[in-house]
Amino acid sequence: MNREDELFLTRDFGLDHLHRLETYVSRGGYRAAAKALKTMTPDAVLEEVKAANLRGRGGAGFPAGIKWGFVPRGTDALRYLCVNADEGEPGTFKDRFLMSHNPHLLLEGAILASYAVGIRTAYVYIRGEYESIARRLETAVSEARASGWLGDHIAGTGFGLEVFVHRGAGAYICGEETALLESLEGKRGHPRLKPPFPASIGLFRCPTVINNVETLCHIPGIIRHGAEAFLKRGLPRDGGTRIFSVSGAVARPGCYELPTGSSLRELIYERAGGVRDGRKLKAVIPGGLSAPMLTENEIDVRMDGDSLVEAGSMLGSGAVIVIDDETPMTLVLEKITKFYAHESCGQCTPCRVGTAWMARIAARLRAGRRRNGDVDTLHRLASGIKGRTLCPMGDAAALPVLALVAKFRDELERSS
Amino acid sequence: MVSLVINGQRISAAPGTTILEAAREAGIEIPHLCYHPAFPPVGTCRLCAVEIEGLPKLEPACSTNVKEGMVVRTESPRVVEARRNVLELLLAEHAMDCPICDKAGECRLQDTYQAYSLAPGVYAEDKTRRGKKIALGGGLLLDRERCVLCTRCVRFLESVTKTSELGVFERGDRSEIGCVEGRLVDNNYSGCLAEICPVGAITDSDFRFKTRAWFLEARETICPLCGRGCAVFLESHPGFPRVPGTAKAYRVRSRRDERVNGHWICNVGRYGYGYLEKSRCRELAGPLAKTLNLKAATDVVAPLAAELRALKYKGRQTRVAVVLSDWLTNEELFLAGAVFRRDLEIGRCHLVGPRDGSPDGMLLTAERSPNRAGAKALGFNTEETTLEALARDTDLLIVFGPFLQDRFRPADIASAWAGVKTKVLFTPRDEGLGAAFDLVVPTVWPAEKDGSFTNCQGLIRSFSPALAPPPSAVPEWRLLTALGRAVGLNPSFYIPFRSAGDVRRAMP
Ligand SMILES: Cc1cc2nc3c(=O)[nH]c(=O)nc-3n(C[C@H](O)[C@H](O)[C@H](O)COP(=O)(O)O)c2cc1C
Ligand code: SF4
Numbered sequence: 014m015n016r017e018d019e020l021f022l023t024r025d026f027g028l029d030h031l032h033r034l035e036t037y038v039s040r041g042g043y044r045a046a047a048k049a050l051k052t053m054t055p056d057a058v059l060e061e062v063k064a065a066n067l068r069g070r071g072g073a074g075f076p077a078g079i080k081w082g083f084v085p086r087g088t089d090a091l092r093y094l095c096v097n098a099d100e101g102e103p104g105t106f107k108d109r110f111l112m113s114h115n116p117h118l119l120l121e122g123a124i125l126a127s128y129a130v131g132i133r134t135a136y137v138y139i140r141g142e143y144e145s146i147a148r149r150l151e152t153a154v155s156e157a158r159a160s161g162w163l164g165d166h167i168a169g170t171g172f173g174l175e176v177f178v179h180r181g182a183g184a185y186i187c188g189e190e191t192a193l194l195e196s197l198e199g200k201r202g203h204p205r206l207k208p209p210f211p212a213s214i215g216l217f218r219c220p221t222v223i224n225n226v227e228t229l230c231h232i233p234g235i236i237r238h239g240a241e242a243f244l245k246r247g248l249p250r251d252g253g254t255r256i257f258s259v260s261g262a263v264a265r266p267g268c269y270e271l272p273t274g275s276s277l278r279e280l281i282y283e284r285a286g287g288v289r290d291g292r293k294l295k296a297v298i299p300g301g302l303s304a305p306m307l308t309e310n311e312i313d314v315r316m317d318g319d320s321l322v323e324a325g326s327m328l329g330s331g332a333v334i335v336i337d338d339e340t341p342m343t344l345v346l347e348k349i350t351k352f353y354a355h356e357s358c359g360q361c362t363p364c365r366v367g368t369a370w371m372a373r374i375a376a377r378l379r380a381g382r383r384r385n386g387d388v389d390t391l392h393r394l395a396s397g398i399k400g401r402t403l404c405p406m407g408d409a410a411a412l413p414v415l416a417l418v419a420k421f422r423d424e425l426e427r428s429s
Numbered sequence: 430m431v432s433l434v435i436n437g438q439r440i441s442a443a444p445g446t447t448i449l450e451a452a453r454e455a456g457i458e459i460p461h462l463c464y465h466p467a468f469p470p471v472g473t474c475r476l477c478a479v480e481i482e483g484l485p486k487l488e489p490a491c492s493t494n495v496k497e498g499m500v501v502r503t504e505s506p507r508v509v510e511a512r513r514n515v516l517e518l519l520l521a522e523h524a525m526d527c528p529i530c531d532k533a534g535e536c537r538l539q540d541t542y543q544a545y546s547l548a549p550g551v552y553a554e555d556k557t558r559r560g561k562k563i564a565l566g567g568g569l570l571l572d573r574e575r576c577v578l579c580t581r582c583v584r585f586l587e588s589v590t591k592t593s594e595l596g597v598f599e600r601g602d603r604s605e606i607g608c609v610e611g612r613l614v615d616n617n618y619s620g621c622l623a624e625i626c627p628v629g630a631i632t633d634s635d636f637r638f639k640t641r642a643w644f645l646e647a648r649e650t651i652c653p654l655c656g657r658g659c660a661v662f663l664e665s666h667p668g669f670p671r672v673p674g675t676a677k678a679y680r681v682r683s684r685r686d687e688r689v690n691g692h693w694i695c696n697v698g699r700y701g702y703g704y705l706e707k708s709r710c711r712e713l714a715g716p717l718a719k720t721l722n723l724k725a726a727t728d729v730v731a732p733l734a735a736e737l738r739a740l741k742y743k744g745r746q747t748r749v750a751v752v753l754s755d756w757l758t759n760e761e762l763f764l765a766g767a768v769f770r771r772d773l774e775i776g777r778c779h780l781v782g783p784r785d786g787s788p789d790g791m792l793l794t795a796e797r798s799p800n801r802a803g804a805k806a807l808g809f810n811t812e813e814t815t816l817e818a819l820a821r822d823t824d825l826l827i828v829f830g831p832f833l834q835d836r837f838r839p840a841d842i843a844s845a846w847a848g849v850k851t852k853v854l855f856t857p858r859d860e861g862l863g864a865a866f867d868l869v870v871p872t873v874w875p876a877e878k879d880g881s882f883t884n885c886q887g888l889i890r891s892f893s894p895a896l897a898p899p900p901s902a903v904p905e906w907r908l909l910t911a912l913g914r915a916v917g918l919n920p921s922f923y924i925p926f927r928s929a930g931d932v933r934r935a936m937p
Binding site: 184355 | 470471472473474475478485487489492511514515518519522551552553554555577596597599600601603604
């Protein structure tokens with residue numbers, strides 16, 4: 014087998030019982046952990062991940078190695094790893110795919126991250142609805158403990174790690190990293206004011222690393238095959254593969270793992286089978302609901318962070334939602350605004366009031382009760398939220414509305 | 430120190446200061462709702478967003494620290510536009526019942542809107558009806574249609590009283606303040622909630638609908654109701670709505686003093702102001718005069734001085750006993766010492782104050798007097814005494830303050846003191862005690878005079894009148910000065926005392 018194929022997270026996903034430790038180990042599982050713990054210093058692991066320039070897969074695309082490097086070193090003060098398995102961004106379903114098929118891959122990634130940063134306790138904050146996956150993860154944790162891949166003295170070394178699975182209670186905002194910390198501490202899931210950043214003051218006021226499930230799943234491959242191999246698969250600055258969750262009006266919705274930088278058009282038309290029922294493509298949301306939508310003539314874009322920013326959107330969580338020509342934009346607008354109004358934590362004024370106001374206008378547009386000036390008001394409200402809120406959720410709520418208003422203004426103004 | 434520029438003005442501030450605080454010290458006010466200097470910033474109302482040169486976004490002034498060379502604009506078009514936007518959002522769902530809102534006139538939302546926006550509302554959606562007049566406990570009422578969700582109340586109960594009775598429930602625009610698990614607010618600082626609420630969401634039934642805030646005149650004074658002596662504003666107004674008359678206290682508010690009470694006062698001090706009016710010895714010819722021999726101080730000083738002198742020279746031991754109180758100021762106690770102990774050599778100068786209560790572990794002390802520490806420092810005997818001890822070999826008994834009644838029943842006083850020839854009471858109020866006296870002279874409460882108190886921490890703080898006294902009443906320091914002069918044993922000592930401040934300067 015081609016060694017580099019091992020860099021594909023989903024390589025073995027066709028196997029039966031991959032979620033069992035024996036199967037995982039038989040496919041080379043925990044070899045990266047053994048290599049790191051026995052032959053590499055924590056710094057060497059950190060340097061390798063830095064060299065791989067692994068960009069976060071949770072939404073913000075921040076390089077994982079740099080984030081780990083922010084945690085103060087040279088002390089043995091308590092610090093934590095939080096695995097963000099909240100997967101709340103509408104359209105995104107890749108983390109559940111990874112965790113249900115291969116929970117040990119995530120655990121191995123967590124071991125490596127913890128070893129590099131000097132962490133001895135990790136929490137997996139998992140979306141509440143993922144009850145069976147949480148159970149599967151818990152089983153994996155017990156298996157790993159029983160065979161010495163978790164607990165004290167992992168692989169006979171001095172390094173130890175405990176992993177706890179914590180289920181959320183169904184709030185999108187708890188996927189935002191600081192709200193996640195609050196929630197994990199047993200408080201309301203309200204995002205914290207930053208700075209301080211979690212790397213200095215995080216969970217229980219200790220330095221904390223927060224990474225997305227998919228981000229951590231890439232670590233074992235990077236350690237086994239090296240940063241260079243990782244960077245070769247994908248783009249030179251944004252390496253590795255990504256799992257794209259494709260949904261909406263496509264013939265074959267699902268998770269597709271492709272090298273970063275693959276073409277969006279190919280993803281939709283070649284992998285996902287094109288637009289369903291012979292309809293035409295009207296718009297695509299390329300990175301989860303928060304990503305500004307692209308129109309049919311904008312989809313010749315590479316699926317990597319920088320290219321999508323250039324195209325006026327973002328890669329976000331890599332969730333691609335395809336909208337066909339029979340879908341009225343008032344419906345899309347209503348869905349988007351209703352979601353954010355429902356999920357705003359309510360702390361800060363622009364997001365709390367602005368999202369609710371936008372949702373009310375959108376509901377009227379959808380119901381055919383448009384008033385003059387509605388579209389301008391939408392634009393004004395979204396502009397008043399963008400860049401002016403405490404956490405990035407404000408932008409998440411404003412950007413898709415701004416894009417929709419800019420690109421489909423005529424259609425909205427024709428609605429009645 | 431860090432040097433920065435705010436609105437073109439060069440200012441310097443200590444490192445770690447926020448832009449909002451640094452600006453405030455330089456006299457530049459940045460509007461805000463959720464920020465309160467007693468709590469760490471939460472940065473949620475977004476009203477304080479300012480422009481910082483070199484940064485793409487507006488940043489909250491409440492939570493951004495000053496940096497060397499920073500250039501900040503708090504009134505630029507971008508900032509004002511964002512501020513207006515936030516105001517518009519806050520008012521979109523606001524009750525807009527300002528005409529019947531207690532907070533009108535001192536409402537941060539109203540003031541900021543007046544200063545920055547005055548734009549007509551464009552909100553055309555149906556407003557959500559939310560709960561009004563929700564009893565929170567402690568006489569507080571919550572109006573959710575006015576609430577701006579600044580969470581000051583929640584944070585106060587979390588970090589100051591640590592009782593956490595209130596919380597935020599639901600999320601998004603359904604968020605609302607409510608009692609946690611149905612438990613009502615119940616602590617000795619609950620009154621602070623109505624005060625820190627920046628809008629009229631939490632109102633206090635003690636003040637509700639009594640007057641409009643803009644009629645009130647706030648004067649600085651010190652709460653006399655316990656040994657802490659919290660800094661307060663006493664707010665009065667001549668009557669409702671604009672009828673001239675005697676100023677009446679309507680409300681007591683906390684006044685920031687980092688050495689003593691920080692930002693807070695307890696409910697005893699906040700709601701206890703009723704004593705100012707209650708059973709007041711007010712008019713000499715009023716209803717009290719039917720049962721008491723009420724006399725003005727001016728009419729009493731000369732005969733009293735004559736009697737004191739006569740008794741001093743009558744025997745080896747003066748046949749006079751004096752009861753003072755720890756509600757008197759340092760200046761008054763000093764003068765009392767000069768007149769009674771030094772000049773007249775009266776040995777029996779006792780101190781009787783109100784009974785102790787229980788302390789609350791925060792500000793409220795056990796002693797319910799403002800100047801016990803001052804009285805002790807001036808060498809007064811604060812031990813308990815008996816009615817019999819005071820009456821023994823006594824021809825003249827002079828009592829300051831109404832507090833004997835806190836310890837003895839008036840009937841017992843009358844019978845124990847039946848043999849004392851002359852009994853004079855100087856007091857601001859009478860609730861039956863005066864009947865045991867031959868003469869009752871109206872005096873004033875601390876809020877109505879000049880003076881200083883020494884609090885339980887040993888801090889000496891002076892104050893001036895916050896309220897006009899009843900016309901017949903005279904402050905004790907003035908009375909004691911006149912008495913000292915009239916007794917005539919050391920007249921020149923008393924000549925310079927034209928104010929409590931003069932007395933203070935003469936004190937050791
Ligand atoms: C409103 C909001 C919701 C988010 N939800 C998720 C989520 O469900 N899962 C996730 O991994 N990251 C989510 N994020 C991003 C996290 O805040 C954070 O950036 C991420 O977990 C970091 O991991 P990474 O660097 O590995 O991507 C969310 C961010 C925001 C603002
Ligand atoms: S932007 Fe929205 S979700 Fe984020 S803190 Fe403010 S109200 Fe909460």
